Amino acid sequence: MNGLEDPHGDMPRVGPKAAEDDPEPTTAKKARGLTLRAMLPNTITAAALCAGLTGVRFGISGDWAFAVLAIVLAGVLDGIDGRIARLLNAQSRFGAELDSLADNVSFGVAPALVLYMWALQDLPRIGWLVALAFAVCMALRLARFNARIDVDDQPHKSAGFLTGVPAPVGAGLAFLPFYLWKETGDVMFRDPAFIAIWVGVIAFLLISNVATLSWGSIRPRRNVRLELILLVGLVFTAALLEPWWTLIGICAIYLGFMPYGLIKYGRIKRQRKQRQR
Numbered sequence: 001m002n003g004l005e006d007p008h009g010d011m012p013r014v015g016p017k018a019a020e021d022d023p024e025p026t027t028a029k030k031a032r033g034l035t036l037r038a039m040l041p042n043t044i045t046a047a048a049l050c051a052g053l054t055g056v057r058f059g060i061s062g063d064w065a066f067a068v069l070a071i072v073l074a075g076v077l078d079g080i081d082g083r084i085a086r087l088l089n090a091q092s093r094f095g096a097e098l099d100s101l102a103d104n105v106s107f108g109v110a111p112a113l114v115l116y117m118w119a120l121q122d123l124p125r126i127g128w129l130v131a132l133a134f135a136v137c138m139a140l141r142l143a144r145f146n147a148r149i150d151v152d153d154q155p156h157k158s159a160g161f162l163t164g165v166p167a168p169v170g171a172g173l174a175f176l177p178f179y180l181w182k183e184t185g186d187v188m189f190r191d192p193a194f195i196a197i198w199v200g201v202i203a204f205l206l207i208s209n210v211a212t213l214s215w216g217s218i219r220p221r222r223n224v225r226l227e228l229i230l231l232v233g234l235v236f237t238a239a240l241l242e243p244w245w246t247l248i249g250i251c252a253i254y255l256g257f258m259p260y261g262l263i264k265y266g267r268i269k270r271q272r273k274q275r276q277r
Helices: 036-060 064-087 093-118 126-148 167-174 176-184 192-207 222-241 243-276
Strands: 161-163 211-213
Touching (some): 036 064, 064 176, 176 192
16 A cells, blocks of 8 residues: 655745744644545445444344354455555555554454354453453453564474464464364363353464464465365355355364464474575
């Protein structure tokens, strides 16, 4: 996206006539509005924020399925906005800040509130502390990401990996007990003690230094991209027919790939050390 500030803003005039000639002298850079092409990805980000907040609204009224699906929709939109921004060459600092703020609400605050209202409130004090821990860990993760965005020395990023579980994935994984409860009806998956432990584990993974797979590290070769299109189409169809089983399957695949990511990153790290010797 284009920058939002003019690096060559007008400087105030100096001298006794400055106040008369320039009634509003300032040394600040003049801000410009967003370009038209920058509007689309930022609009999608705002839509993701609205979806996450709408999930809270559904949770307040007890419509648990709609609450979770609204947050899942926010995750889908969050996966789209950045790619569209890069496609349009419309990245900006404003977009990055808006995205982080929207992620904090949609994937930190909203899931914490929905999980608390759904089951964690049956654990007095402890349930609320777990919900708070999840929301705070999400904020810490996003703050760490913003703090490192201009840092060159990032071993995980340079190897094509992420540090910890991404925000949308963390929110999706936190709801795994709900998916299982919704599909099976087993009360065990709504047990507040079980959910508190599970949400605590996901909160830890959000702020951990564990190397996790990114799209760049698993990007398919050119000769298999047609198969990828087919796979995406099948997953989309499955999500329409069996949304909960599809979400369970996606969570299971991601969790299954986490050890593979650790092994792969460990191999790359050893190769780098050997080259430095």
